[in-house]
Amino acid sequence: MDQNMYQQYVNILKEELVPAMGCTEPIAVAYAAALARKTLGELPEIADVIVSGNIIKNVKSVIVPNTGGMHGLEAAASAGIAAGDADRELEVLAGVTEEEIPAIRDYLESHEINVQRADTDRVFEIDLRVYKGENSARVLICDRHTNVVKIEKNGKPVFEKDCSGDAETQKKTDRSVLNIEDIVEFAEKADLNDVEETLQRQIDYNTAIAREGLGKPYGARIGQVLLASYGDSVQNQAKAWAAAGSDARMGGCDLPVVINSGSGNQGITISLPIIKYAEYLKADHEHLLRALIIGNLTAIHLKTGIGCLSAYCGATSAGAGAAAGITYLYGGGMKEISHTIVNTLAINSGVVCDGAKASCAAKIASAIEAGLLGMNMYKQGSEFYSGDGIVTKGVENTIDNIGELARDGMADTDKEIIHIMLKKRA
Known part of the structure; x- marks a missing residue:
């Protein structure tokens, strides 16, 4: 095996074998929600969770960790918004304390969270939009759990890359x-x-x-x-x-x-x-x-x-x-x-x-x-x-x-x- 291929094999192991807490699809939703709140800069009043069918399939029945037993898309989004740390990506909820769990449930019960199936041919897509007064933020994830392809603040791009998946693939x-x-x-x-x-x-x-x-x-x-x-x-x-x-x-x-x-x-x-x-x-x-x-x-x-x-x-x-x-x-x-x-x-x-x-x-x-x-x-x-x-x-x-x-x-x-x-x- 030549040295170039050897290093590729090492890289693949390091890229793939990473830590995550909880089922990765609800955690990806929580990550998108936490990143959307961070972009908004304040606690949103409304959240729209627009996801592909496979995300619905893989989030619908599983319990989201550190939420006191809640499950589903609304719970994942609420946890990310109310207590998530976007900088930790797939460990976004790892730092949630017992004292913060009631805040997640309170947010879920007292705020408007709208879930809908995305009109997309993509197997993996999470479009998380949050609103507070006249301010808004949006995070779009495609193809992979942490592959953020678009971040917007008040309709203006903060970050954007090709959503075809090619750009992300080239990095791996x-x-x-x-x-x-x-x-x-x-x-x-x-x-x-x-x-x-x-x-x-x-x-x-x-x-x-x-x-x-x-x-x-x-x-x-x-x-x-x-x-x-x-x-x-x-x-x-x-x-x-x-x-x-x-x-x-x-x-x-x-x-x-x-x-x-x-x-x-x-x-x-x-x-x-x-x-x-x-x-x-x-x-x-x-x-x-x-x-x-x-x-x-x-x-x-x-x-x-x-x-x-x-x-x-x-x-x-x-x-x-x-x-x-x-x-x-x-x-x-x-x-x-x-x-x-x-x-x-x-x-x-x-x-x-x-x-x-x-x-x-x-x-x-x-x-x-x-x-x-x-x-x-x-x-x-x-x-x-x-x-x-x-x-x-x-x-x-x-x-x-x-x-x-x-x-x-x-x-x-x-x-x-x-x-x-x-x-x-x-």
Whole structure:
């Protein structure tokens, strides 16, 4: 691997594996709201929250952290306006104190907050507008959670850049350089001093929130149910700890996580199984870090073709990444890791994303189970072959097929999911 590509791989890990507190879509809304208030310079009387369908889908049911259990777009916007720190971006609500929580609820109950679906073809768009008397401010975020493309004060631009996404993409390392062969080579040869801080933060943060989820009754308690029902085998612990991290996140826990591909759930799904298997196998710290490199970069590679938000559940790609990292811990190389990824994708691809909520934890457990089955299939001399459904010859070609399925084939599915979720029921 040449030095330029090596540095690109380091940069991708550092760009993707960043801390966030709470589900990233409501936190992005809170960030936009906090930035709008900061731009306005005073507490607004009215807020308009205009968002794409996928934002509605991923904010509708999840509890916003540090709000005392409130959920939904109005709660996210209120929290950002009343108590958020825009300078902290995806940790915008991390500094909210117990004393400030009543102010968030009071703002929600005493001010006008209007939510509407944006007339846009964009999957990811947040248009947050606030008003106080004759003054107004606007913040527009497109394509990524912190990709602010426009800030206005009283109708005049304060900041503006191309909303096509190209400008933001150019600032980030090109993800198209990723491929499984080079990911494995990079993981095996990387100077860990270049990535250890990033990966250790992922270990520390994601383990802490999983432990929190196992200790308290968050969400549907999927992690706790798994341990109570199926025991403490390493296979079950891998699923239970990851599910518990999601239980806590979806239940409004205020602990941060280190995300992957813009998602805390995906960051948890990749890291916790690898961590638990490293403990079980008594792997040294170096092998744990190298396994996490493989897991994280594999998931990012898969998600690049799928897109940020879609009808394709991101836990599936994250589960494939986790299985790839665990395969490495068992001594697997390029061949074994590639077959594990293909087997995993053949099993669970097509699971739909119907928004962030308690059941995400169960989908995470299913995705990890598929990954472990995919790994053990190849260990037992079994595999799926080219022509078995969407599987084709070569891991990269199969990954391309998954991207096409999720990005193009499931586009109408995504619209129908949003339609179903927004239907008024008696």
